[in-house]
Amino acid sequence: MRNLLTVCTAAVLASCCLCVSLACGFPSSLLVSRMGSWFAFALKIKAVRDSFELGKREQAPGNVDIELGLQGDLTSSAQPGFEGFYEQVKEIENLLNTLTKLLKDLQNSNEESKVVTKASAMKEVKKRMEKDVNEVTKIARLAKSKAEQLNKDNAANREKPGFGKGSGVDRSRTTTTVALTKKLRERILEFQTLREEIQKEYRDVVERRVFTVTGERADEETIDKLIETGDGEQIFQRAIQEQGRGRVLDTLQEIQERHDTVKEIERKLLDLQQIFLDLAVLVEAHGEMLDNIETQVTGAVEHIQTGTNLLQKAKKLQKNSRKWTCIGIIILLIIILIVILSLKPWSWGLYLLVSWEIDNTEAVVSEQAEGRISCIIALTILLILANKRKLLDLQQVSRTPLFIPVQGEMLDNIEMW
Template identity: 45%
Template structure:
């Protein structure tokens, strides 16, 4: 993009989107009085959504730390406590993500209504500002939800490795991938462990079973909750792509309009130069014609 809105389309990092929004809030895009008034409530709503996005980002980092901590725990009780904390965090993140999504939809409706305000119609700086800021917010939410989805996949992979290790601890045999997948997908890992106890009477397996049960419950709950967050991500991905195309169309129209203005200005300048030259040559032609007339008429007059 070569226009003043090019930075709004960057999705390289969350900080880029935050900077775009902050810059706009500080009034770095010029607008007339009507547009400024039109944007005041808009920026208040944007600030609320930004605050919620920051909170979701904080929850993500906390979940990430909790997951890393869970790898070092080998007892059912602390795992249960950690599971409760993580469940609460995911539930909070889901609630905030839905709130943000609803807030963005509300901004979309407000943006349509604002087009009816004098000096704030299609193509105005107010309309472009609103569209660009909402797009930046929606992109930031999409990127955050994508990180939650990556965490969900990582938790699943780590749980799979845990089941492998516990299987080996109990049986002394390294489980193949098919066996591990079956134990996880059918929820038979706990049943299998109990069967081993009955057959082998290995009391030390009890703690392992309790740990596996807690981990399995935690993973199932995480899959469900983070799956809902993933749906928010999918919704945002569709909207970000759609709005990105719209903004590209707006940017293209602005570029074309600027091009037409430049060409019109150049044509006008050329017309002025041509007009000036034409006037100059007309005067010169009249002057020459007068001289010719004098040359012809003067001898006749003198003879008389």
């Protein structure tokens, strides 16, 4: 649309200039050549501008870090101030993903344990859950040590010139480190939540088992004692006497296995509590800095959004103004063309040419007339002078008496002449 308006405007301008030049008597060939030169120059300017804009578009904005001035597709080892940083971040992220997978496995095992009624099946569930919990503890400690090492590397990097506290590199490293530490802390908190759920569900399962075996609902003290010790033989003493030891033994073993499993998981998951507290301290150490960074990031996002809206609005206004400007130019050129056609200036040129020819003719005629009059006057003067000379000669002759008759005859001839 923009190119079409430009071409139309140029065509109308060229037409108007051609009409005006013809009306004023300018050579059309010279005008056409000049217009061709101008048009070629305009095309060159447009080509240079288009190539410049294309070069800017070819620069991928997503690959440039505006704050740091770094190309996003470069490796961390090639970025000043980030040597080995992103590799460490990637390792911590992998550990977080592993913790997420283990959390889901533990949740599934816990759901499976709710429907298990045999001691052998409970042993299998216990074995899997203990293995997963051991892996969780190991990975959580490793992730914590890597997060602490990353924090130490950030402190060491601040000692380097150009990467001090508050610099773009330091803000980026600190934000990433604190974000990873928070994620690790949240993941460990999810394991703590799972531990509490296992304890609550274990109590519910024990209550159901007691009710199933005895047919009576046990009081809170009895359930607490059974959960604490896992020894249900005294509680089920009456059921053993009524139903026999063999029928109640499986339930007793299943409750004991469940008790052992819950206690082991609780003990190992409590180890994560210390890791959780250490990570909380690590986050609090950077709490003020993080809040400041988050505030700056939030403000930057708001400013960027506001700037984007303003740029879009300005672009829209510019587009509308360009459109109306082109329309105004076209209307103005049409008005000028109508005025030129109504005044017919080319007829003025013909009239001026005829007037000039007439004036030239009159001047020539007047000059010729003046020349003829001058010739007549000159001839008259010459004749007068000639006659005067002849009269003088006759006077001299008249003074001689011998030639009176001849003089009389000459006088007669002169009078006749």
